Amino acid sequence: MLLEQTLKKNIQKIDENIQTACELSNRDVESVQLICVSKSVDNDSTKQVVDQGITHLAENRMEKLLEKKEFFKDNPTINWHFIGNLQRRKVKLIINEIDYFHALDNVKLASEIDKRAEKKIKCFIQVNVSGEESKQGVTPDALEEFIDSLSVFENIVIVGLMTMAPYDANSEELHHIFSELNRLKKVSEDKNLAYAPCHELSMGMSRDYCVAISEGATFVRVGSSFFDEEEKEVGNS
Structure with missing residues (x-):
């Protein structure tokens, strides 16, 4: 378990x-929501984060999220984010346990979410802005058509777009990727679609959240910077 003094720092x-x-x-500063990605730590360490006033938690594995949600069952203030790839066969087990889903990228998954949801699910569309073959997400060119295809799903609300930059991207590349997602967000937002307001941008992790904020991020997903003994330097140029 992380030392309380280190965590506070x-x-x-x-x-x-x-x-x-x-x-x-x-x-x-109120326009940026900090999300703690607690996937690498246990329940007790996560509780220390919550005790410091952090109320948005993210996990990328279904089992871990359900375990932690049970651990915090008496705390109604926590907002739960699922940030991992979600298999269709597991949708029914988790979709009603989360507040935000950050990785919607295909119609079949959307259909399963709509079928299983007992409430409107706030989703981010994952966009593969960088074009990396190893990353999931719709291509920028396919985004408009994909958003149009989601209009039939009553239980899905597209609150925004999400992307991840390459781990080794330099500052110039980061600015380009994040600014491009912001541009795509504005195009989608300007359509004023009730089912896809697209007001939010989920982008930026421990290594690049300052750059993401400079390009319009409204949700930043920070993990290792919470839990490392010494926080890594992050770019802000």
Whole structure:
């Protein structure tokens, strides 16, 4: 379990980085929601994060999320994000246990979510802006058609777009990828679709969340910077 003093220091540093990135971008810090990606730590360490006031938690494995949600069953303040690839056969087991799903990228999965959901599910469409073959997501060119295809699903609300940058991307490449997702978001947002308002951008991780904020991120998914003994430096250029 992480030492409480180390965790407090890490969270303070993350908050300071977000504050600085917002100031440099002339943005209100309240426009950025910090998500703690707690996939690498146990329940007790996650509880320490929650005790520090973090209320948005993300997992990329169904079993881990369900385990942690049971652990926190008496805490109604937590917002649960599923950020991993979701197999259709597992949709029924988790879709009603989460508040946000960050990796919608095909119609068959959308159909299964719509079928199993007992409430409207807030989804981000995953867009493969970088074009990496190893990454999931719709291509930028296919995004408009994909959004149109989701209009028939009553239980899905497309709140925004999500992307991940290559691990070894330099600052220029990061700015390009994140700004392109923001452009795509604005195009989708301007259509004023009730089922796809697309007001949000889920982008930026521990290594690049400051760059993502500078390009319009509204949700940042930060993991290792919470739990490393010393927080890694993150770019803000």
